[in-house]
Amino acid sequence: MTWEMVIGLETHVELSTKTKIFCSCTTEFGGEPNTHCCPVCTGMPGSLPVLNRAVTEYAARAGLALGGAIQNRSIMSRKHYVYPDLPKAYQVSQYDLPLCVGGGITLSNGRRIDLTRIHIEEDAGKLVHVGREVLIDYNRGGVPLIEIVTEPDFRSADEVTEYMERLQTALRAIGVSDCRMQEGSMRCDVNISLRQVGAEKYGIRAEVKNLNSFTSVAAAIAYEFERQAEILEAGGTVVQETRSFDADTGITAPLRDKENADDYRYFPEPDIVPVLLTDELIDALRVALPEMPDAKLARYVAELGVAEADAKLLTKYSAVSRYFEAASEGVSPRTVASFMVSTMFAQVTTEAEREKWNPSVTAAMLRELIELIESGKVSRNVAKRVYSQMAEEGRAATAFLSAEDMEQFDDAKLTELCRAAVEGNPKSVADYLKGKDKALKAIVGAVMRETKGRADALETERIIKDIISESSVESV
């Protein structure tokens, strides 16, 4: 039988507000254990939550960016389960009235993934298991999260991965989260079921919780597909349950035994008044939303003439696109883009560095360099060297390039130098005419030596070829 996988995703994203969702403790990642804590985030008796305005606004921005409908009134609810990372034995979340309803993301294959909802909630603390001891750190407890829930619209692991990448790009672009999976600021639960290709009814699903890397998501989906297919092939039924994924073994396993089955006993959180967002506020947030990556990409290609491949890279990171736009003012964006992608991206290779994007060469310095290229004062291949020196010394090109360095090589001047080189290397010319293409390099090299490498090699080669062909025609 051929099986089709049906997947729905719940993505938890930490919001990058300064303080926690219900108290004024910092949300900074890491720190010595239990040093970002107060009575509220450790659940001390008598402490009360006070909702952070920024959390509601960040969540609303995320909802707007993803095309959802922000609700004027939503309700916080308590979700109960007992685990040492949850100091109150309930997580304050949203249940029947979430902050945002609907929205979606369209994939490159044209399929649209619909969002069911986006709600706000608090993160739990962190546990370290050491032998038979569990060490508990509540620094992360109370860090604000949004949970983005999709409809069961995915049909492959690739779709899931692409969705997550697009989600990451969008949330980073609006500055609500850094979405770093390695730091746990983006995590997924995957709901997966199988059905026969062509069937309409969904199968019974299993939920794999807490996947914290793209690799884990893909591996968990692959494992579940195999596992469920095997059960179904044998005529069995998949058990609806929550499973965990072990990244080391690549295996999923049931998370809770029957006695400890979930019963979250949601009810409206009486300590927190309803979350009210006025139409005026929602409109203001919508207006203030930055351009989304997809729109930006289209604009870079259509209006700025940037090559699509370059535009994709530049729009993936909001810091990069900000830098690019600043550097492109008054110069050719296409040149800036290709220079950034070919030269700078080659040196900034990790995702984290690209996200931050703070090269020692400022956008203004890069713009000046591009101006020098455009005015022909610095050739493209010299530009790379000049850039390296700029990066190393943190200085503008004009700060160390001499007037001689920046002597213009206009076509007339270069042609003159090429003509001299052709005349000065008759043997090479003869060899070239005999078909030894390599011989041309010697002549180009002569020009390069003469110009201390400031001439454009390709341009020089083209001019030399022209001169030789002209003269050989003459001599014939």
Add this chain to the structure above:
Amino acid sequence: MISYDELKKIAALGKLSLDGVDLDALVRDVGGIIEFADAVAGADLTGLDLTERDELYPLREDVVVPSLANAVILSNAGASRDGFFVAKDRSDGSRGDGK
């Protein structure tokens, strides 16, 4: 009324041990209370809804206030080490804590 099984399930959810508890008495007491609560079943609820007239409450501004010292946070903990709260598990085999 409540059955023994239901009571056990509820006790497990509420994280209460029934070891050494007079189950008959507890079933009778809790059953009595549930019966008492059952009186809401007969109430006429037509025309009622839960939509509140809400007031706009000023939310907290996103400004960091220094957290408390680790020693203060841990001051009531029965077990702590290296700045952590410590939970112990003395069972053999699986953690049995449901997760």
Add this chain to the structure above:
Amino acid sequence: MTTIAGIRKLLTTKQASCVELARQYSDAAARENALLKAYITLTPDEALYAAAEVDAKIARGETLPPLAGVPFVLKDNISTAGLRTTCGSKMLESYVPFYDAAVWESLKAQGCVIVGKGNMDEFAMGSTNETSYFGGARNPQNTERVAGGSSGGVAAAVASGTAVFGIGSDTGGSIRQPASFCGIVGLKPTYGAVSRHGLIAYASSLDQIGPLTTSVEDAAAVFDAISARDARDMTSHGSEPVSPKLTGDVRGLKVGIAREFYESLPDDIASALDFTAKTLEKLGATLVPVEFPMLKHALPTYYILACAEASSNLGRYDGLRYGHRAESFGSLDEFIKKTRSEGFGAEVQRRILLGTYVLSAGYYDAYYNKAQLLRRAIVNDFTRLLGEVDFLLTPTAPITALKFGANLTPVETYQTDICTVPINIAGVPAVSIPCGFDRDGLPVGAQLIGAKFGEATILNAALAFERETAGSFIRLPDMGVKL
């Protein structure tokens, strides 16, 4: 019996130093507590410290805040940094909070002198004080009788003259009923008038902090000192000061008498209430018979909502961060279960079980959701009634102080809360004032119920009654401090 004004006079006329007063109250509290069990923890050091500050202020000629130097008792479910806060439970027997409740901050700022932490039913769950892990407080009016619950220790402390006023909490009658049992004044303010920051939660949507005093004017003065909007409690609103509005004039006011509250009332309680109504009428108020058909649903509604919230609020007591810890256990799950079963008393466990039950899958709609709708119906009833009349007059309880070990079933005990729980469900204010004595000479309480933030109206009527009867129903035993 001394009032806030009495203490202030002693201090401002320099007839007594605040330190002397603090010593007298602390000594008296220690002396009477052996029998009364009004206090779980006595705080003589804190009392002296606060008193010395007040004396220093007086010496410097500074203006004193209205409650400066007044000895008081704070219910032991209100968080006091550095002072053990037990909630009447073994679970928190040695818990020492590291932050202050908002009310405690306000009272400290006023220069109040804390005598001790008042005894209470465990986690405020009880109507007789007998669920306290430390043993129930005795009623100073008759020490064979309970002080009531859950703020029974606070009421006993005030009625015994070992504290001038008390701060209690009221979730379903926990200020008013013990006030009525002990023959003093108890005000349950409008939900949100007083910050709950630092009040250890029983049922968050019903809990409210308020004063227990020996006079209506004192109740108003304490209310004014503690009511404030607090940025740390999203449900708090604060209130306008009520003291300036107290005239004792009830002429032209309409007093609603809802017959449902008077059904099957014992004769002696009924006649005390009748006297109260007639007195108000004599003073120029009009009695208006009204109906409150929702009363019959109030008790189950209350117990469903309160227990649901309690089961959630009490989930945090797992022995990991504070509180009792089980000694012998296997798995972590077992540790948590044993910790809770050892740390909580029987009544608390029953309420956790009921609350868990009504919220659990399959029962939510039948119980919790229905109770929420009934809550709305009760709110609607009160809104309608309090549009027709200025306030309602009812008994505070259908009983007077019970004997210890009356051995009621849980449900029988719950039924004695019938007159007080609807007020918490609706979030409106109510004050209990002494209005007579039963055949055993025990105090009877009358309850005046106002519209939201209508504290001034009910306290004003209470003051009119108190003045007319020359406070003759506030008859406190020969105990405590004699000034």
